[in-house]
Amino acid sequence: MSLSDRLAPAFAAVAGGPVDPVVRRSQHADFQSDAALALARRLGRPPREIAAAVRDRADLADLCSSVQVSGPGFLNLTLSDAALAGMVGALAGDPRLGVPVVARPETVVVDYSAPNVAKEMHVGHLRSTVIGDAVARLLAWRGHRVVRANHLGDWGTPFGMLIEHLVDLGEAGAAHELSIGDLDSFYTAARAKFDADAGFRDRARLRVVALQGGDPDTRRLWRLLVEQSERHFLTVYDLLDVTLTGADFRGESSYNDLLPAVLADLDRLGLLRDSAGAACVFPPGSVGRDGEPLPLIVRKSDGGYGYPATDLAAIRQRAGQLGATRLLYVVGLPQRRHFEMVFAAARQAGWLTPPARAEHVGFGSILGADGRMLRSRAGGTVKLQALLEEAVARATELARTRNPELGAAEAAEVGRAVGVGAIKYADLANDRHRDHVLDWERMLSLDGNTAPYLQYAYSRIRSIFRRAGVAARPDAPVPLAEPAERALALELAGFAPVVAEVERGLEFHQLAGYLFRLATAFNAFYERCPVLRADQPVRDGRLLLAELTARVLRQGLELLGIRTPERM
Numbered sequence: 001m002s003l004s005d006r007l008a009p010a011f012a013a014v015a016g017g018p019v020d021p022v023v024r025r026s027q028h029a030d031f032q033s034d035a036a037l038a039l040a041r042r043l044g045r046p047p048r049e050i051a052a053a054v055r056d057r058a059d060l061a062d063l064c065s066s067v068q069v070s071g072p073g074f075l076n077l078t079l080s081d082a083a084l085a086g087m088v089g090a091l092a093g094d095p096r097l098g099v100p101v102v103a104r105p106e107t108v109v110v111d112y113s114a115p116n117v118a119k120e121m122h123v124g125h126l127r128s129t130v131i132g133d134a135v136a137r138l139l140a141w142r143g144h145r146v147v148r149a150n151h152l153g154d155w156g157t158p159f160g161m162l163i164e165h166l167v168d169l170g171e172a173g174a175a176h177e178l179s180i181g182d183l184d185s186f187y188t189a190a191r192a193k194f195d196a197d198a199g200f201r202d203r204a205r206l207r208v209v210a211l212q213g214g215d216p217d218t219r220r221l222w223r224l225l226v227e228q229s230e231r232h233f234l235t236v237y238d239l240l241d242v243t244l245t246g247a248d249f250r251g252e253s254s255y256n257d258l259l260p261a262v263l264a265d266l267d268r269l270g271l272l273r274d275s276a277g278a279a280c281v282f283p284p285g286s287v288g289r290d291g292e293p294l295p296l297i298v299r300k301s302d303g304g305y306g307y308p309a310t311d312l313a314a315i316r317q318r319a320g321q322l323g324a325t326r327l328l329y330v331v332g333l334p335q336r337r338h339f340e341m342v343f344a345a346a347r348q349a350g351w352l353t354p355p356a357r358a359e360h361v362g363f364g365s366i367l368g369a370d371g372r373m374l375r376s377r378a379g380g381t382v383k384l385q386a387l388l389e390e391a392v393a394r395a396t397e398l399a400r401t402r403n404p405e406l407g408a409a410e411a412a413e414v415g416r417a418v419g420v421g422a423i424k425y426a427d428l429a430n431d432r433h434r435d436h437v438l439d440w441e442r443m444l445s446l447d448g449n450t451a452p453y454l455q456y457a458y459s460r461i462r463s464i465f466r467r468a469g470v471a472a473r474p475d476a477p478v479p480l481a482e483p484a485e486r487a488l489a490l491e492l493a494g495f496a497p498v499v500a501e502v503e504r505g506l507e508f509h510q511l512a513g514y515l516f517r518l519a520t521a522f523n524a525f526y527e528r529c530p531v532l533r534a535d536q537p538v539r540d541g542r543l544l545l546a547e548l549t550a551r552v553l554r555q556g557l558e559l560l561g562i563r564t565p566e567r568m
């Protein structure tokens with residue numbers, strides 16, 4: 001029974017409805033709940049009064065040695081040693097480490113990665129892929145039905161010029177050009193011809209019409225382009241260790257046949273208005289600088305459908321056909337306005353009705369060490385594949401020098417886990433709303449809030465067990481006499497609350513911060529409390545604390561999509 005489970009009924013009684021107690025680890029007590037603060041605004045009562053009422057109602061006598069109202073209205077909870085030992089002991093026999101499977105699973109669509117066909121994936125897509133994959137992993141682990149939707153940019157006017165360029169090169173030539181991995185040069189060449197050559201421009205325009213009209217030969221050429229790009233993206237996903245597969249591609253084109261129905265629905269509901277020949281929706285709440293409502297263009301004046309229309313069709317299909325109740329869009333913050341408008345229009349159209357809801361899981365940019373947009377040495381955009389290869393090379397080199405005992409194959413394996421892990425972790429450990437600076441030294445450092453620090457803590461614990469030659473006894477009494485033991489035990493008990501919190505807000509830096517605190521608490525414990533040299537029963541108890549730390553680190557990093565080598 002968790003603190004949260006005990007507090008929830010008391011909060012519900014005081015609030016007259018369900019309230020999430022939001023229990024967190026705290027520096028001022030073992031755990032803290034700050035739910036009274038948010039509730040105060042809703043109930044129009046002083047938060048301290050609410051906190052006191054919850055304290056008086058909550059059944060915590062067997063868990064807490066002290067429950068106090070503090071500050072503006074926090075509830076500070078101090079666990080009794082018996083309760084703490086019981087909680088930590090219970091983790092030992094629980095493969096889910098105290099994190100239950102949700103009682104009411106939802107269908108969740110996670111829209112992420114979404115690179116564009118015939119363009120190289122760049123670091124801008126890195127964050128979407130890394131954050132989105134963590135979202136998908138965490139929600140799936142909690143027992144939700146997760147649909148990964150890779151909303152590939154595979155449709156629209158640029159395909160006219162791309163296909164014509166392909167025709168010019170000849171299919172074999174184009175396939176070669178595309179397979180060597182430099183999609184950008186193909187795109188740039190097509191673009192240059194389009195800008196310079198009026199004849200080419202005309203062909204490109206006709207091609208778009210043929211593509212949208214379903215001309216078989218044009219479709220075949222288009223598939224060729226899409227498949228080459230998909231192959232490239234899958235290579236990157238493999239390198240990046242993400243769970244996206246070829247089955248998750250749901251490109252913009254896959255909504256094409258649904259677009260006329262979207263338009264018809266909106267028309268029937270009287271939501272469409274003409275604006276300079278384009279059919280638009282004016283969703284409530286979105287106004288421009290001049291205070292005028294902003295249009296969301298559903299069908300352009302030339303009759304074509306664009307990005308907003310496709311997203312409307314996708315919502316209609318995800319909430320309607322797939323029955324999803326949580327629709328997540330892991331896309332950069334510059335598209336915030338787009339999603340606000342699309343969501344508002346979908347709600348107006350009745351496609352997105354409670355309990356179904358959509359959330360833009362936005363994020364900032366990745367910056368270079370100079371604090372500007374990340375650039376390659378030649379000044380172009382940095383390609384994801386090159387970035388990952390550099391990370392792995394650097395980490396492999398570090399692994400070799402740090403531990404000369406590793407054979408070449410193991411060093412390569414460690415280098416891959418650490419290099420890719422470092423990139424992903426640096427992304428996830430930062431508040432996603434902010435820009436984050438790509439700093440090789442810092443993210444590969446063994447000190448600080450980094451992947452290598454956590455991976456090293458894990459491998460260190462595994463080495464204790466290699467030396468011990470035994471596994472931890474799950475029924476060993478949990479030792480709490482030493483402050484460092486108690487501090488570590490508290491962190492272990494904090495895993496479930498942090499997972500619950502991240503499930504709600506999808507702020508993965510909270511999970512990263514938690515794992516960092518756990519590893520730090522372990523290192524302090526290991527420095528002060530001998531494990532293998534301790535007398536029984538303390539030795540077994542300390543081994544158990546070490547083993548649980550390793551399991552939580554491993555599970556936590558797995559949720560972030562990061563591997564944990566046994567040796568480093």
Ligand code: ARG
Nearest residue numbers: 111114115116151153311331
């Ligand atoms: N392909 C788009 C881009 O590169 C991202 C698509 C995001 N997903 C969506 N449903 N709109 O900017």
